[in-house]
Ligand SMILES: Nc1ncnc2c1ncn2[C@@H]1O[C@H](COP(=O)(O)OP(=O)(O)OP(=O)(O)O)[C@@H](O)[C@H]1O
């Protein structure tokens with residue numbers, strides 16, 4: 001469904017006129033199947049978020065391409081309404097001047113899918129993420145971190161996408177709220193039969209929600225493992241990474 005094909009990305013190092021470039025992604029190829037939850041794990045700076053931005057079409061790869069159902073995500077029409085995203089920083093993800101209702105409505109408006117009588121749709125989405133209809137008129141500063149992230153999730157599912165990309169989406173939430181949001185994400189994935197790309201440095205969270213994980217190191221795929229075989233990873237780096245986090 002989502003195919004990453006030989007993707008490379010580099011950024012200019014230092015100032016604008018510096019000729020030196022830092023390669024952030026090197027020949028990255030993998031696939032996410034329909035309905036699959038694919039984890040992308042790896043240490044800080046290994047290129048996970050860069051890959052996420054390429055999948056979302058926010059940036060373009062220098063080489064290689066990303067295909068969604070056989071079509072390149074370079075074409076905006078391929079992405080819009082089909083691939084959503086939820087990021088770590090929920091406070092800056094929602095416009096502070098938007099009510100919850102307006103924030104959830106935004107992607108639908110962009111798709112031209114909005115009707116004036118679709119309050120019931122907003123209420124249904126709120127209900128699906130565990131918030132009551134009274135949240136419709138609240139502003140972001142009136143929400144807790146967990147509630148704000150639930151609003152971001154409602155907005156991500158509003159267009160009924162086939163795939164959602166999460167980049168450290170639960171990392172800023174505290175322990176018990178993380179667990180509740182993970183449960184919610186599991187339920188929603190079943191309900192909507194979506195695929196997830198779940199970028200995280202939290203291997204425990206990945207082990208809980210993902211079917212398979214891709215382990216990144218210095219912009220390259222070190223190893224890919226089905227979740228039930230996570231303990232049996234072969235490469236030294238993957239072993240170390242797991243040991244570091246699983247203590
Ligand atoms: N727009 C940019 N311009 C220049 N360098 C960048 C840019 N975006 C990312 N980088 C560099 O690319 C490398 C990978 O960054 P990236 O954010 O993808 O890592 P990450 O795996 O998501 O890390 P973390 O776990 O800390 O979020 C880093 O060295 C970063 O400094």
Ligand SMILES: [Mg+2]
Nearest residue numbers: 048049050167
């Ligand atoms: Mg990142």
